[in-house]
Amino acid sequence: MYRYDEFDERLVRERIAQFREMVRRRIDGSLTEEEFTLLRQMNGLYLQLHAYMLRVAIPYGTLSGRQMRQLALIADRYDRGYGHFTTRQNIQYNWPRLRDVPDMLELLADVEMQCIQTSGNCIRNVTADHFAGVAADEIEDPRPTAELIRQWSTLHPEFSFLPRKFKIAVTGSAVDRAAVAVHDIGLRIVADAKGRIGYRVTVGGGLGRTPMIGKPVREFLPREELLPYLEAILRVYNLEGRRDNKYKARVKILVHELGTEAFVARVEEEYARIDRGAVEVDAAEVARIAAYFAPPAFEALPARSEAFEKAARDPDFARFARTNLFPHKAPGYTALTVSLKPIGAPPGDATSDQMRVLADLAERFSADELRVTHVQNIVLPHVRLDDVPEVWAALVEAGLATANSGLVTDIISCPGMDYCKLATARSIPIAQEISRRFADPERERAIGPLGIKISGCINACGHHHVGAIGILGLDKAGVENYQITLGGEPGDLASLGERLGPGIDADEVPAAIERIVDVYLALRTDEAETFIDTVRRVGLDPFKPALQPQEPVRAAA
Amino acid sequence: MPLLDREGLQADPFDRADPSAEGVIVPFDGLEEALESGSNRPVGVDLPNHVHPSRLASHLDRLALVAIDFPKFSDGRGFSLARMLREQGYRGRLRATGRILPDQFAFALHSGFDEVEISDEQAARLPVGQWQLAPHQFSDNYVDTRDGRVSVFKRRRAAREAA
Ligand code: SF4
Numbered sequence: 001m002y003r004y005d006e007f008d009e010r011l012v013r014e015r016i017a018q019f020r021e022m023v024r025r026r027i028d029g030s031l032t033e034e035e036f037t038l039l040r041q042m043n044g045l046y047l048q049l050h051a052y053m054l055r056v057a058i059p060y061g062t063l064s065g066r067q068m069r070q071l072a073l074i075a076d077r078y079d080r081g082y083g084h085f086t087t088r089q090n091i092q093y094n095w096p097r098l099r100d101v102p103d104m105l106e107l108l109a110d111v112e113m114q115c116i117q118t119s120g121n122c123i124r125n126v127t128a129d130h131f132a133g134v135a136a137d138e139i140e141d142p143r144p145t146a147e148l149i150r151q152w153s154t155l156h157p158e159f160s161f162l163p164r165k166f167k168i169a170v171t172g173s174a175v176d177r178a179a180v181a182v183h184d185i186g187l188r189i190v191a192d193a194k195g196r197i198g199y200r201v202t203v204g205g206g207l208g209r210t211p212m213i214g215k216p217v218r219e220f221l222p223r224e225e226l227l228p229y230l231e232a233i234l235r236v237y238n239l240e241g242r243r244d245n246k247y248k249a250r251v252k253i254l255v256h257e258l259g260t261e262a263f264v265a266r267v268e269e270e271y272a273r274i275d276r277g278a279v280e281v282d283a284a285e286v287a288r289i290a291a292y293f294a295p296p297a298f299e300a301l302p303a304r305s306e307a308f309e310k311a312a313r314d315p316d317f318a319r320f321a322r323t324n325l326f327p328h329k330a331p332g333y334t335a336l337t338v339s340l341k342p343i344g345a346p347p348g349d350a351t352s353d354q355m356r357v358l359a360d361l362a363e364r365f366s367a368d369e370l371r372v373t374h375v376q377n378i379v380l381p382h383v384r385l386d387d388v389p390e391v392w393a394a395l396v397e398a399g400l401a402t403a404n405s406g407l408v409t410d411i412i413s414c415p416g417m418d419y420c421k422l423a424t425a426r427s428i429p430i431a432q433e434i435s436r437r438f439a440d441p442e443r444e445r446a447i448g449p450l451g452i453k454i455s456g457c458i459n460a461c462g463h464h465h466v467g468a469i470g471i472l473g474l475d476k477a478g479v480e481n482y483q484i485t486l487g488g489e490p491g492d493l494a495s496l497g498e499r500l501g502p503g504i505d506a507d508e509v510p511a512a513i514e515r516i517v518d519v520y521l522a523l524r525t526d527e528a529e530t531f532i533d534t535v536r537r538v539g540l541d542p543f544k545p546a547l548q549p550q551e552p553v554r555a556a557a
Numbered sequence: 558m559p560l561l562d563r564e565g566l567q568a569d570p571f572d573r574a575d576p577s578a579e580g581v582i583v584p585f586d587g588l589e590e591a592l593e594s595g596s597n598r599p600v601g602v603d604l605p606n607h608v609h610p611s612r613l614a615s616h617l618d619r620l621a622l623v624a625i626d627f628p629k630f631s632d633g634r635g636f637s638l639a640r641m642l643r644e645q646g647y648r649g650r651l652r653a654t655g656r657i658l659p660d661q662f663a664f665a666l667h668s669g670f671d672e673v674e675i676s677d678e679q680a681a682r683l684p685v686g687q688w689q690l691a692p693h694q695f696s697d698n699y700v701d702t703r704d705g706r707v708s709v710f711k712r713r714r715a716a717r718e719a720a
Pocket of ligand 1: 414415416417420421422423424455456457458459460461462
């Protein structure tokens with residue numbers, strides 16, 4: 001994992017001092033509320049429905065046990081004993097008091113963490129594949145690139161007051177688990193014919209009210225040109241992005257309105273002018289950063305583990321092992337997903353006790369590493385197969401052993417009406433109710449991989465556009481109304497869901513989802529055909545009747 | 558209107574109206590005329606932040622001042638424009654005007670501005686001390702800056718080479 005040096009450390013401490021001063025200047029009237037709002041947001045502090053919310057950056061989702069333990073301490077001391085992991089691999093505290101925030105920031109800084117640029121119209125926390133350093137199909141670990149971008153973008157003098165927020169995601173694998181196509185800039189690490197490493201760059205992806213898939217602007221950008229090229233993109237966006245309408249201010253709208261070709265021409269023109277030498281980072285520094293992400297020393301282990309196979313005679317363990325383990329490139333190891341989606345609970349929440357359990361497990365069994373996924377779960381990336389039974393037992397004890405990774409109850413949901421002041425409908429209670437409907441683990445297993453994603457308003461923080469089933473909560477004349485979309489996909493074959501029909505009431509949603517799943521089960525060629533594949537094969541029509549209550553959909557198949 | 562640089566309040570030798578001022582600042586669309594007028598008063602120009610700086614390219618060595626407007630503090634185009642003008646070789650005075658905040662002053666200096674011109678209302682609300690403190694709140698920058706800071710990346714390398 002990356003470790004702060006004196007420069008990183010000093011900057012974070014100075015940022016806190018600046019923040020304290022900023023709060024003081026708001027209180028003495030130097031800053032207007034409008035000014036303070038944008039400035040505090042750049043420190044991750046939002047005003048929500050009931051209270052402030054503090055969003056802590058977890059760069060590319062990587063955490064140590066010590067850091068996780070500190071997050072637990074903060075949850076106990078300044079929140080209500082829990083934290084909420086988000087789709088951007090961050091953690092949010094929903095109940096801090098303004099006057100406590102600087103002290104919370106100091107506690108974070110003690111473990112090399114901060115809230116810089118987790119909000120505001122600037123370059124946000126960079127996200128990456130949560131199986132970085134694990135996946136066998138990886139060309140290169142994306143985190144050194146993400147860390148380089150984190151440093152470069154931190155308090156960037158030119159790009160801190162952009163038209164709108166700006167999100168960058170990096171993947172280093174053939175299979176995209178970072179959903180790079182739906183980010184303002186998506187970077188995919190690629191190798192050219194000579195084996196040189198570079199990036200395939202897409203610009204203008206995003207969800208929100210106008211969802212778009214990112215457009216390729218460079219098929220191969222040599223590694224050393226990354227930062228200057230990013231500067232050229234950001235500069236064109238800073239100058240030309242729309243500032244007259246916040247709903248049209250993201251770079252995706254600029255790319256769309258100019259057309260990809262014209263946008264690329266602008267970027268290349270700017271890139272030709274830019275003083276690259278001032279921006280490029282030399283290879284030695286890149287290598288210094290990359291060295292922190294060197295894989296832990298894996299033991300030479302057989303690919304099969306007796307202890308594991310013995311434990312697998314227990315059907316509960318076997319089910320967990322089937323759903324929550326991801327193949328590791330090192331024989332005898334696995335990456336283990338800890339689901340933060342127990343049946344009927346708000347997605348992504350963890351109590352401080354659970355965080356401490358995870359910290360312990362990481363230290364004892366996973367090379368002191370944890371990952372936060374954009375599906376709001378936690379990964380122990382480097383667990384020996386021999387140790388999985390013991391880890392599982394500890395997870396069972398802590399209420400963290402739900403065997404549903406990637407399944408229908410592994411729901412992504414934004415906070416919705418329960419916390420968010422922009423919400424037009426509830427989302428967490430919908431997630432909870434759907435989760436209860438599919439509580440039977442055997443049924444869930446039989447259904448197979450299926451991503452349900454829920455947003456409480458058109459801003460789409462719950463990524464409903466890329467849910468195999470997407471649910472969008474709206475307000476229709478004072479009544480919550482939910483639109484269902486099918487066929488969204490965040491990864492390699494990125495696609496946006498299509499609307500199934502008119503919106504339905506909140507209490508009809510869980511039953512409608514059940515009927516949709518039943519249609520799938522009736523239509524799939526066999527168990528190997530996943531929900532999304534069936535939707536792609538048969539289209540939306542066979543699913544349409546499922547929106548209506550009491551339609552005999554099973555018979556129709 | 559009050560003028561500040563990194564040292565604090567300064568007298569402003571330029572004015573947009575007063576003919577007895579040392580230098581004059583003209584609107585962007587009056588620039589050609591001012592430069593052709595034959596007067597030897599230093600000429601500055603108000604650059605709206607939607608005008609691409611390449612449109613000043615042919616005048617750069619005759620301009621004594623470029624003032625870039627920040628119509629709202631949240632509108633950061635001026636930071637890019639400043640850097641681009643410097644990259645194009647502009648060496649004269651570069652001034653930020655409008656709704657800029659002390660919290661942005663360091664960014665302005667790093668981007669190539671020399672000074673900010675604020676309204677009396679801003680000056681009353683945001684005392685000089687806040688502007689003077691701003692450039693010193695952070696010791697380092699991750700990127701090279703126009704006011705002479707060397708990026709953390711390069712300083713790490715220098716430290717390695719010295720070791
Ligand atoms: S999608 Fe809407 S309701 Fe949900 S968190 Fe985002 S802004 Fe709030």
